[in-house]
């Protein structure tokens with residue numbers, strides 16, 4: 001294995017535990033479970049009332065109130081999908 005391959009493997013295997021939130025942002029509960037699930041995003045402004053469902057997002061679910069908190073990687077995927085969804089919606093509107 002070359003040094004470059006070894007470095008890439010290390011990056012791929014980087015643990016994501018550090019991104020786990022200490023407590024729920026909604027109820028301050030600490031019983032959070034990591035899940036891969038669909039994350040609904042409510043749009044605002046011009047697209048108020050519309051929702052984008054982003055599939056298979058890595059996130060933490062609060063067991064007390066059900067609040068969903070995407071991980072850093074999950075949030076990046078949500079942002080990409082929402083940007084694409086907004087363009088789609090705007091394309092239909094105009």
Ligand SMILES: [Zn+2]
Pocket residue numbers: 024025026027028029062063064065066067
């Ligand atoms: Zn909660």
